[in-house]
Amino acid sequence: MTYCIGLYMNDGMVMLADTRTNAGVDNISTFRKLTVWEEPGDRVMALMTAGNLAVSQAVVNLLHEGIEFCDLSKSKECSTETLLTVPSMFQAAQLVGAAVREVYKTDGKALQAQSANFDVSMILGGQIKGRRMRLFQIYSAGNFIEATEDTPFFQIGENKYGKPILDRAFTYQTDLATAVKLSFVSMDSTLRSNMSVGMPLDMMVYKKDSIAVETRRRIEPDDQYFSSISQVWGSHLREAQASLPNPPWLNGKVS
Amino acid sequence: MTYCIGLYMNDGMVMLADTRTNAGVDNISTFRKLTVWEEPGDRVMALMTAGNLAVSQAVVNLLHEGIEFCDLSKSKECSTETLLTVPSMFQAAQLVGAAVREVYKTDGKALQAQSANFDVSMILGGQIKGRRMRLFQIYSAGNFIEATEDTPFFQIGENKYGKPILDRAFTYQTDLATAVKLSFVSMDSTLRSNMSVGMPLDMMVYKKDSIAVETRRRIEPDDQYFSSISQVWGSHLREAQASLPNPPWLNGKVS
Numbered sequence: 395m396t397y398c399i400g401l402y403m404n405d406g407m408v409m410l411a412d413t414r415t416n417a418g419v420d421n422i423s424t425f426r427k428l429t430v431w432e433e434p435g436d437r438v439m440a441l442m443t444a445g446n447l448a449v450s451q452a453v454v455n456l457l458h459e460g461i462e463f464c465d466l467s468k469s470k471e472c473s474t475e476t477l478l479t480v481p482s483m484f485q486a487a488q489l490v491g492a493a494v495r496e497v498y499k500t501d502g503k504a505l506q507a508q509s510a511n512f513d514v515s516m517i518l519g520g521q522i523k524g525r526r527m528r529l530f531q532i533y534s535a536g537n538f539i540e541a542t543e544d545t546p547f548f549q550i551g552e553n554k555y556g557k558p559i560l561d562r563a564f565t566y567q568t569d570l571a572t573a574v575k576l577s578f579v580s581m582d583s584t585l586r587s588n589m590s591v592g593m594p595l596d597m598m599v600y601k602k603d604s605i606a607v608e609t610r611r612r613i614e615p616d617d618q619y620f621s622s623i624s625q626v627w628g629s630h631l632r633e634a635q636a637s638l639p640n641p642p643w644l645n646g647k648v649s
Numbered sequence: 650m651t652y653c654i655g656l657y658m659n660d661g662m663v664m665l666a667d668t669r670t671n672a673g674v675d676n677i678s679t680f681r682k683l684t685v686w687e688e689p690g691d692r693v694m695a696l697m698t699a700g701n702l703a704v705s706q707a708v709v710n711l712l713h714e715g716i717e718f719c720d721l722s723k724s725k726e727c728s729t730e731t732l733l734t735v736p737s738m739f740q741a742a743q744l745v746g747a748a749v750r751e752v753y754k755t756d757g758k759a760l761q762a763q764s765a766n767f768d769v770s771m772i773l774g775g776q777i778k779g780r781r782m783r784l785f786q787i788y789s790a791g792n793f794i795e796a797t798e799d800t801p802f803f804q805i806g807e808n809k810y811g812k813p814i815l816d817r818a819f820t821y822q823t824d825l826a827t828a829v830k831l832s833f834v835s836m837d838s839t840l841r842s843n844m845s846v847g848m849p850l851d852m853m854v855y856k857k858d859s860i861a862v863e864t865r866r867r868i869e870p871d872d873q874y875f876s877s878i879s880q881v882w883g884s885h886l887r888e889a890q891a892s893l894p895n896p897p898w899l900n901g902k903v904s
Contacts, residue, residue: 554809554810554842555809555810555812555813556813557810557842558810558811558813558814558838558841558842559813559886561838561841561842562838562841562883562886563886563887563890570899571895571896571899572890572891574896574899575890575893575895575896576890579890579893583813583816583817586813586816586817587809587812587813587816599899608899609896609898609899611898619894619896619897619898622894623893623894626892626893626894627889627893628817630885630888630889630892630893631814631817631818631889632818633885633889634882634885634886634888634889635818635827635830635831635834636827637881637885638830638834638878638881638882638885639874639877639878639881640826640830641826641829641830641864641874642874643864643866643874644825644826644829644854644863644864
């Protein structure tokens with residue numbers, strides 16, 4: 395499995411991905427799922443992938459090599475594009491979608507013949523100089539949706555364990571440092587509950603309009619800061635629990 | 650969907666179930682999923698069900714009417730039993746399993762013909778006078794597992810959103826009042842994230858060796874205590890989040 399979080403804020407973006415892949419519990423490996431494209435001053439983009447690893451890697455390779463891409467605007471011009479050449483984040487998301495469809499054309503039938511799913515989902519975030527910062531979730535059909543102030547985060551892979559904390563605490567107004575902390579708490583909950591999500595983690599922090607990566611970091615299993623977040627959060631939860639009001643209808647002799 | 654929690658402690662048990670059933674988002678109903686059998690001084694048992702509603706109801710009806718049941722002990726004696734007649738909680742779990750298999754015999758093939766799953770899972774908890782309090786999870790094959798001090802809770806239905814709080818805060822040593830609060834927090838997280846889990850809730854609290862139901866309660870959508878738990882928990886989480894240490898490697902200008 396996989397767990398990736400993309401947080402979209404007024405201040406910028408935080409992207410966090412685990413690295414565990416597995417073909418059964420007896421076949422576990424570590425692969426980077428967060429890829430960053432950066433031309434400081436011109437553009438920053440980051441892509442996180444979940445699902446079939448061969449499909450994910452093929453998509454990322456196509457995006458590096460460039461693919462024949464006809465944009466959907468009036469001009470319908472075709473050219474060979476990469477994430478470093480497209481003129482907008484919308485076209486970047488279209489390009490990722492086109493790469494997904496290209497891999498489907500090549501591998502889809504053969505996967506089906508082996509009863510394997512063409513199963514991939516992605517989160518793409520970034521900003522090109524002079525344009526809006528944007529965050530997209532891209533589906534296996536190559537179509538996509540965009541994060542908004544109302545729904546300012548996307549998750550792919552094992553999303554349920556880590557969702558309640560984001561639902562309760564994360565908003566478009568959250569600052570970057572707090573977003574980093576919340577993404578760690580969300581990831582920590584998922585790591586504890588699903589063995590197929592695993593350390594190390596890859597993180598990218600982007601400050602809006604900076605057009606340069608703010609922080610890129612691999613968080614190893616012995617990372618002191620990550621451990622401290624996990625511990626401090628645990629002790630706060632125990633305090634929080636202790637201060638919840640008692641059920642007034644529960645017989646006194648019980649509590 | 651459904652969300653039911655069974656908490657097993659040194660002090661007793663807490664069982665909490667939602668009541669929402671759905672056949673598509675355009676067909677939502679309310680059904681009780683927690684059934685209690687009580688003969689004060691003799692036995693208390695509570696069963697929670699998730700999965701196909703027709704299957705769940707058929708199982709509960711069979712348990713009320715009594716079914717031909719051959720126990721697995723040496724004697725292999727057969728008789729018509731209900732949960733009010735079996736001599737042990739182990740045999741109670743066997744009886745529920747037998748009821749599930751009976752319904753499978755009747756309905757399994759017809760469900761398959763309609764491409765519907767024979768999909769049911771249950772949590773059974775209780776105590777018979779002079780014997781141990783026990784908590785079981787029963788699968789659609791009629792087999793079952795038992796909660797222990799190491800793994801002192803079971804969940805059925807939509808279990809993921811509400812699991813991290815139980816993983817972090819609930820143990821076999823937790824007292825009954827705290828267990829009630831934790832079950833509410835876990836349920837609240839699930840209600841927020843999955844529309845197919847819904848109020849009202851049904852709760853049963855049992856104090857070990859009392860051989861009588863301690864508290865049985867329906868929690869309506871406007872329940873003041875449930876709302877206060879949800880609000881107080883939310884504000885504690887925001888405080889907890891504010892007091893997490895800042896990432897030392899994140900550039901000062903960002904945070």
